[in-house]
Amino acid sequence: MELSTQKNLQPPVIPEEEKVVSPWLEAWRSFRKNKLALIGALIVLFFIVLAIFAPFIAPQGINEQMLSKRLQAPSGEHWFGTDDFGRDIFSRVIYGTRISLWVGFLAVMGSIVVGCLLGIIAGYYGKWVDTIISRIFDIMLAFPSILLAIAIVAVLGPSLKNALIAIAIINVPNFGRLIRSRVLSVKQEEYIMAAKAVGMKNNRILFRHVLPNSMAPIIVQGTLAIATAIIEAAALGFLGLGATAPNPEWGKMLSDARPLLMQAPWTMVFPGIAIMLTVLGFNLMGDGLRDALDPRMKS
Amino acid sequence: MTNAPVLDVKQLRTSFFSEDGEIPAVDEVSFSVNKGEILGIVGESGCGKSVTSLSIMKLIPQPPGKIVGGEILLNGENLVASSEKRMREIRGNEVAMIFQEPMTSLNPLFTIGNQLIEGIKIHTKIGKKEAFQQAVDMLKLVGLPRAEQIMNDYPHQLSGGMRQRVMIAMALSCHPKLLIADEPTTALDVTIQAQILSLMKDLNEKLDTAIVLITHDLGVVAEVCERVIVMYAGKVVEEAPVMEIFKNPKHPYTLGLLQSVPDVRENKERLYSIPGNVPKPGSIKTGCRFAARCEFVHDRCLTDNPPLYKVNGAEEHTVRCFLHEQGGAVSG
Numbered sequence: 001m002e003l004s005t006q007k008n009l010q011p012p013v014i015p016e017e018e019k020v021v022s023p024w025l026e027a028w029r030s031f032r033k034n035k036l037a038l039i040g041a042l043i044v045l046f047f048i049v050l051a052i053f054a055p056f057i058a059p060q061g062i063n064e065q066m067l068s069k070r071l072q073a074p075s076g077e078h079w080f081g082t083d084d085f086g087r088d089i090f091s092r093v094i095y096g097t098r099i100s101l102w103v104g105f106l107a108v109m110g111s112i113v114v115g116c117l118l119g120i121i122a123g124y125y126g127k128w129v130d131t132i133i134s135r136i137f138d139i140m141l142a143f144p145s146i147l148l149a150i151a152i153v154a155v156l157g158p159s160l161k162n163a164l165i166a167i168a169i170i171n172v173p174n175f176g177r178l179i180r181s182r183v184l185s186v187k188q189e190e191y192i193m194a195a196k197a198v199g200m201k202n203n204r205i206l207f208r209h210v211l212p213n214s215m216a217p218i219i220v221q222g223t224l225a226i227a228t229a230i231i232e233a234a235a236l237g238f239l240g241l242g243a244t245a246p247n248p249e250w251g252k253m254l255s256d257a258r259p260l261l262m263q264a265p266w267t268m269v270f271p272g273i274a275i276m277l278t279v280l281g282f283n284l285m286g287d288g289l290r291d292a293l294d295p296r297m298k299s
Numbered sequence: 300m301t302n303a304p305v306l307d308v309k310q311l312r313t314s315f316f317s318e319d320g321e322i323p324a325v326d327e328v329s330f331s332v333n334k335g336e337i338l339g340i341v342g343e344s345g346c347g348k349s350v351t352s353l354s355i356m357k358l359i360p361q362p363p364g365k366i367v368g369g370e371i372l373l374n375g376e377n378l379v380a381s382s383e384k385r386m387r388e389i390r391g392n393e394v395a396m397i398f399q400e401p402m403t404s405l406n407p408l409f410t411i412g413n414q415l416i417e418g419i420k421i422h423t424k425i426g427k428k429e430a431f432q433q434a435v436d437m438l439k440l441v442g443l444p445r446a447e448q449i450m451n452d453y454p455h456q457l458s459g460g461m462r463q464r465v466m467i468a469m470a471l472s473c474h475p476k477l478l479i480a481d482e483p484t485t486a487l488d489v490t491i492q493a494q495i496l497s498l499m500k501d502l503n504e505k506l507d508t509a510i511v512l513i514t515h516d517l518g519v520v521a522e523v524c525e526r527v528i529v530m531y532a533g534k535v536v537e538e539a540p541v542m543e544i545f546k547n548p549k550h551p552y553t554l555g556l557l558q559s560v561p562d563v564r565e566n567k568e569r570l571y572s573i574p575g576n577v578p579k580p581g582s583i584k585t586g587c588r589f590a591a592r593c594e595f596v597h598d599r600c601l602t603d604n605p606p607l608y609k610v611n612g613a614e615e616h617t618v619r620c621f622l623h624e625q626g627g628a629v630s631g
Contacts, residue, residue, distance in 0.1 A: 191407075
């Protein structure tokens, strides 16, 4: 090696036209190409719009009873028919979007915040902290999740708010474990060591380096979890442990329609389709996000 | 050497604790680095080079690792006794470190500028604009073209050599007295290697930063270092000025290392290699650690642990081998 001749060498120059692309923007580009994912995102968007503009879209209020028009089959006037109180099912399904999405988002946000916090602490600090937190997660995961949710609601008392809390709690371990495993692997990365080597504090490393680098799987899991949370909310509603009587919660509507199944199937079919479509939308979107954010996870 | 040493490591012992008990990875290692000097630490994988450097930064993962003895004096301050808070002030400010893998040493989610500015702002209380300017200046100093644009680039847009330059810029941005470079060129192409080495030598002269260069590549040592320490199985086995090591190697291990370097001028059928493997740390309890692989082994090597001896007729040349006993022992 003759170094003196190398001194004047310039490092290679990158061509100027290369645009600066953030990793998130790159993920969006890849997401955009995935047709199924886009369909999922559109479905989700559609329901979000429905939820926001429900009062303008729904032809009737949720509790407008017309006893003369009880249990009418779908028609031009009542697209989804009417239920046993003569309420317009189309309107109720639209308003139900608000409840289901709200419960889904809030419950999942709650689980993410609590799960991330516990997972990060467990993964980064390790030792006995990790043991305690991980064992609590293990215990919670030992129960079938819906059973645990029922138990929690039974303790808190049946209401929509308590159902939401229960769903948030039962999803905490999923996020906690996910984040913990991410932290464990990110912790080994050399840039964490490099950050320590420039004198960065632990907290700062956690929130600037570890957390952002663990975000991708959280977003994916979060989207898929919204779908599950919606189903769980509907299940609790169906069991009479969630939303209470006049609320047009989809699960509750299904349960109210149960005795009418033979007589007026539309009372059950439309809320069911609504649940199925939202869940499908979130699942498609979640799968697409997963492919876009982590190409290695593609099957 | 008239200058007081920047770094003075005395009898450093770093051990890892496992179910089988204590495993010493660095065993009573002593060396010093003078102001503005480049010191090379050479040895095979697992000989304790990296553990030594992480010990100086006090970044040994603990548990299982722990510094169990000795002193690390940085400008007279004993780091072994320093608190974690004091260490955070020292890291990056007085001692900085660059790593082997430039591809993974930068956070993929943030721009180069973002990470450089953050490093600067940890140790200095200056405004965003000044920090930005300082970061740009550092990038220019390490020979990166279009420094302003690179500030907005993400790590994946740069090549390995460019990233290593960024790492060097980041490490030197607070003008530390000492830079520890843990195999900084191992992951790079040979041509880029030469560029990075000449850059480091350049900066060493310009900024008067002392450098500890950890490597297994004797060619790298020959190019940039002034003094060399050869480590084997957690111990220093030989220390000498760089020319002395190459012209007059004393320890059988150093001899073996030099013989294993392929020479293009010779047409050898097989390359030389030292017989045997590096012993597992802690597996050798008595005698010289190199005894099992040594050509010159005799009875005493198996029972006694040789101290460091002065080499006759050479200055600043010490060797841990009974063959050179006549020079007189320096230390344990």
